[in-house]
Amino acid sequence: MESSISQSQALKSLISYHKPHYHQIMKQRLVQRSSPKLRKTAIQCIYRADSKNFTGGIGLNRTDWQSSCAILASNVVSQQPETEKTSNSEITAVNGHQTLDLAPIVDQNLPKPLSLGPDLSAPPMHGNQLRVAYQGVPGAYSEAAAGKAYPKCEAIPCDQFEVAFQAVELWIADRAVLPVENSLGGSIHRNYDLLLRHRLHIVGEVQLPVHHCLLVLPGVRKEYLNRVISHPQALSQCELTLTKLGLNVAREAVDDTAGAAEFIAANNLRDTAAIASARAADLYGLQILADGIQDDLGNVTRFVMLAREPIIPRTDRPFKTSIVFAHDKGTSVLFKVLSAFAFRNISLTKIESRPHRNCPIRCVDDANVGTAKHFEYMFYIDFEASMAEVRAQNALAEVQEFTSFLRVLGSYPMDMTPWTPRNGDE
Numbered sequence: 001m002e003s004s005i006s007q008s009q010a011l012k013s014l015i016s017y018h019k020p021h022y023h024q025i026m027k028q029r030l031v032q033r034s035s036p037k038l039r040k041t042a043i044q045c046i047y048r049a050d051s052k053n054f055t056g057g058i059g060l061n062r063t064d065w066q067s068s069c070a071i072l073a074s075n076v077v078s079q080q081p082e083t084e085k086t087s088n089s090e091i092t093a094v095n096g097h098q099t100l101d102l103a104p105i106v107d108q109n110l111p112k113p114l115s116l117g118p119d120l121s122a123p124p125m126h127g128n129q130l131r132v133a134y135q136g137v138p139g140a141y142s143e144a145a146a147g148k149a150y151p152k153c154e155a156i157p158c159d160q161f162e163v164a165f166q167a168v169e170l171w172i173a174d175r176a177v178l179p180v181e182n183s184l185g186g187s188i189h190r191n192y193d194l195l196l197r198h199r200l201h202i203v204g205e206v207q208l209p210v211h212h213c214l215l216v217l218p219g220v221r222k223e224y225l226n227r228v229i230s231h232p233q234a235l236s237q238c239e240l241t242l243t244k245l246g247l248n249v250a251r252e253a254v255d256d257t258a259g260a261a262e263f264i265a266a267n268n269l270r271d272t273a274a275i276a277s278a279r280a281a282d283l284y285g286l287q288i289l290a291d292g293i294q295d296d297l298g299n300v301t302r303f304v305m306l307a308r309e310p311i312i313p314r315t316d317r318p319f320k321t322s323i324v325f326a327h328d329k330g331t332s333v334l335f336k337v338l339s340a341f342a343f344r345n346i347s348l349t350k351i352e353s354r355p356h357r358n359c360p361i362r363c364v365d366d367a368n369v370g371t372a373k374h375f376e377y378m379f380y381i382d383f384e385a386s387m388a389e390v391r392a393q394n395a396l397a398e399v400q401e402f403t404s405f406l407r408v409l410g411s412y413p414m415d416m417t418p419w420t421p422r423n424g425d426e
């Protein structure tokens with residue numbers, strides 16, 4: 001890959017990008033994942049950055065961060081010659097992180113046997129605990145979704161969805177959790193685009209009941225407020241209730257719900273309320289001014305879990321399959337695709353179209369010759385069948401005939417847990 005920055009600059013950028021408070025683990029992973037020469041640079045950078053509290057030294061922006069990830073990703077699986085290996089003690093001595101364990105680096109380079117573990121997907125690569133990257137800070141609903149999908153996981157906060165994807169691609173995390181749809185707000189479109197841009201596989205889904213609270217600093221009353229801040233989805237999920245509460249004040253969108261709560265606490269804002277979870281209130285020392293402010297009591301967000309490798313589809317429990325396809329000619333393709341499922345009695349649970357004119361996709365023909373193609377729209381479909389079922393395989397074979405581009409995003413167990421209202425929700 002062509003790039004104007006070197007691998008050691010890439011490391012510097014990555015390390016300084018991560019805030020020390022939430023990203024200690026990520027920094028350690030970067031050290032572990034890089035080659036011995038780069039590792040030395042990483043250690044020096046972490047040491048310098050930690051001691052300067054990340055304010056000085058290495059300037060960087062998102063573009064640097066993106067290129068850094070790409071460069072380091074290409075370095076991730078490279079083999080290390082025996083003679084070049086750096087000892088644990090050297091790292092611990094310079095960096096001061098006693099828990100740094102380099103043993104998994106060696107393991108990660110070896111092929112792993114396929115496994116049918118409890119979640120039917122590949123086991124964690126960093127010891128026993130699965131690391132799950134999510135967008136937001138602790139107390140975000142995405143963190144709760146990670147906990148629901150993988151109860152004993154270590155949830156890793158990331159400040160952008162893009163970072164959560166890259167954390168998995170760089171082997172810093174084992175899974176990423178991504179909200180894709182809400183029962184009130186509808187599809188989270190940007191995340192569909194991300195699924196297409198990255199090469200991760202959907203390995204599971206969870207439906208999370210979302211119970212919003214209005215959070216303020218202790219002692220603040222409704223009359224003091226002139227602003228409500230939250231994630232745009234959360235703001236839209238509570239719009240009617242806020243109006244009913246007489247809060248006709250400014251709404252401001254921020255990156256995540258818990259981040260809004262943290263912002264109020266950190267800046268001692270007595271004129272601002274956040275829409276976030278009760279857990280966020282606990283974590284950031286805020287008071288719940290109103291509880292259950294979502295416009296509908298059955299407010300549920302659907303999250304998908306992403307991994308580097310797909311899982312083995314099965315037929316002994318209900319599975320869902322997600323696909324994306326496009327066609328460059330003709331208008332009847334959607335009708336034909338839908339009929340391929342209808343004829344086989346396969347139910348669709350989702351259909352979504354996204355404009356895609358400006359972004360070409362590389363398609364390969366039978367001879368593996370690739371051409372860039374522009375498609376007007378990409379279509380996303382979820383259907384209720386496993387890729388292990390013959391009817392699903394036949395339906396997809398037919399879809400492939402009608403379309404110029406088809407990708408299976410994943411075939412994964414459906415979340416069948418019935419929704420139980422919280423006390424007082426009825």
Ligand SMILES: O=C(O)C(=O)C[C@]1(C(=O)O)C=C[C@@H](O)C=C1
Pocket residue numbers: 135136139140141142143179182188210231233234255256257258301
């Ligand atoms: O901000 C959060 O807490 C999130 O986890 C994100 C998110 C979303 O993107 O929809 C998740 C669930 C809720 O629907 C509101 C916000």
